[in-house]
Amino acid sequence: MVRSRAPRTSPKISEEEFVAGAEKPAPADRTTEQRLAERASGRYFQLLSYRGTEAQKALIDYAAEREGTSIQKLLEGILMPELERRYGQDYDTSA
Amino acid sequence: MILAEGNQKGGVGKSTLTVNLAAHWQSQGMTVVIVEADPSVFTVSRWSDDRAAAGLPTILTMKKTGRVKEALTELDGKFDVVIVDLPGKDSPEMRSALLVADIVLIPTQPTQADIDATTDLRATLDQSAEYNEKLTIRVVLNRVPTHAWSTEAEDSRSVLLDYYAADEILDTVVHNRKSFSDTLSDGKSVIEGTDRKAAGEIIDLADEIMTTVRSKESTNG
Numbered sequence: 201m202v203r204s205r206a207p208r209t210s211p212k213i214s215e216e217e218f219v220a221g222a223e224k225p226a227p228a229d230r231t232t233e234q235r236l237a238e239r240a241s242g243r244y245f246q247l248l249s250y251r252g253t254e255a256q257k258a259l260i261d262y263a264a265e266r267e268g269t270s271i272q273k274l275l276e277g278i279l280m281p282e283l284e285r286r287y288g289q290d291y292d293t294s295a
Numbered sequence: 296m297i298l299a300e301g302n303q304k305g306g307v308g309k310s311t312l313t314v315n316l317a318a319h320w321q322s323q324g325m326t327v328v329i330v331e332a333d334p335s336v337f338t339v340s341r342w343s344d345d346r347a348a349a350g351l352p353t354i355l356t357m358k359k360t361g362r363v364k365e366a367l368t369e370l371d372g373k374f375d376v377v378i379v380d381l382p383g384k385d386s387p388e389m390r391s392a393l394l395v396a397d398i399v400l401i402p403t404q405p406t407q408a409d410i411d412a413t414t415d416l417r418a419t420l421d422q423s424a425e426y427n428e429k430l431t432i433r434v435v436l437n438r439v440p441t442h443a444w445s446t447e448a449e450d451s452r453s454v455l456l457d458y459y460a461a462d463e464i465l466d467t468v469v470h471n472r473k474s475f476s477d478t479l480s481d482g483k484s485v486i487e488g489t490d491r492k493a494a495g496e497i498i499d500l501a502d503e504i505m506t507t508v509r510s511k512e513s514t515n516g
Contacts, residue, residue, distance in 0.1 A: 212425055219362060219390040 235288045236281060296508050297367050297377045299396035303419075304412035305383025307402045308437040310338035311475050313380040315497045316504070317354050318484030325375040327354055330367065332381050332388040334360040338479075339380050345482030364391040371395070385419060393423035396430055397508050402437040402469075403455075405447035414458040431511055434464045435500060438471040467499040 213221075230238075252260075264274045298316070300309045313329060321327045331339040343356040355374075359366050363379065370377045379396070381389045393399060399420065403413040413434060424430050434455060439448045448468050455464055474490035485493040 215394060215426055218422060218426065219364075219387050219394070222385045222387050222390045 232281065232284045232288060236284045239284070239288075240276075240280065296375065296398070296505075297371050297379065297392075297396045298504065299379050299381060299389070299392040299399045300402065301381030301389045301392070301399060302383060302401050302403060302409075302412055303385050303416050304409060305336075307383065307404055307409055307412075308469070308475075309383065309402055310336070310342075310380055311479055312400070312402055312435070312437065312469065312497075312500070313339060313378050314342050314354075314479065315475070315484045315486065316501050317376070317378055319486050319497055319501045320376050320505075321352065321354055322486060326373075327376045327378065328370055328374045329354060329356045330363065330370065330377065330379040331356060331358050332360055332363055332379050332392065334382070334388075336382070342479060342482055345480070347482070349482045351482060351487065361387055362391045363388055364394050367392060367395050385416075390419070390423065393420070393430060394426050396427065397511075398431040398433060398504060399423075400504065401432070401434045403434055403451070404438045405436055405440075405451040410451050410454050413455065417458045429511070429515065431507055432459070432463050433504065433507060434459055435467060435469060436464075437469045439468050441470045441472065465500065465503050467496060467503050469496045469500060 260271055260274070264271045267274055269277075300313050302309065317327045317329050329339050329343070331337070340356050340358060343354060347353050367377055367379060379388075379392050381392060401413055401416065403409045420430075420432050424432075436448050436451060439445065452464055470492070472485075472490055472493045474485050474488050474493045478485050478488045485497055488494065
């Protein structure tokens with residue numbers, strides 16, 4: 201006997217609510233990692249000019265050297281996951 | 296029979312399968328109507344116009360968007376086969392068609408994007424079945440590469456089995472053949488063309504769909 205492996209879904213709503221459900225915006229239900237990867241695909245260009253102190257610059261240089269990576273990759277790897285975690289679900293451009 | 300053809304993604308080959316299935320069933324003596332339910336795409340109606348211009352037997356095609364449930368029910372009483380070509384997205388057309396369809400055919404190409412869309416569709420299909428107990432779900436692998444060493448079809452089938460029962464994935468596989476696009480642009484079906492392999496695939500697909508629906512009808516009395 202073959203059966204569907206998919207779980208049954210939610211409690212029943214009216215037919216009209218079911219049909220109208222297609223017109224609602226899709227929920228931002230993708231994971232942070234999925235959004236992060238999709239937002240990182242595309243053309244890279246100069247986003248901003250970041251201002252800071254000598255000490256902050258020195259810390260950035262030190263961190264990049266210790267990680268063996270570029271400043272661009274270091275900052276992107278720290279900044280974007282945190283932005284996605286905090287705000288990405290509310291600004292899911294694929295939804 | 297109401298056959299709904301849909302997926303949550305465009306470009307899976309719905310319209311091509313629609314016109315070819317319609318032409319085959321009509322050639323078998325059935326009365327067929329195609330309902331083009333995509334407000335932004337005119338593939339089927341243009342094909343129908345090309346067909347009429349070429350002097351080929353016409354197939355009744357009509358445009359209907361929005362809530363299509365009542366229109367499909369009415370047509371079902373007048374035609375042997377009602378095929379509704381749905382938009383390539385979750386839409387009121389798709390959901391309202393699923394409320395009355397006997398079978399939903401979900402074409403999917405063996406690509407990650409298509410398989411993802413097809414698996415994402417599962418929840419909506421299950422929800423539809425709560426309103427329409429007669430609904431039969433079938434997935435067909437479409438535009439599969441023809442080269443012998445291709446594993447895309449089997450790889451895709453393997454992934455789909457995590458979401459669809461084995462009998463919900465049709466045995467018939469439709470391959471990526473140039474004859475499908477060539478005949479479409481001439482207002483023909485592959486049944487009326489020279490590619491016997493393509494024609495054979497459409498005949499097999501049509502037979503598998505019809506057997507499925509009739510089997511379910513006889514089971515349900």
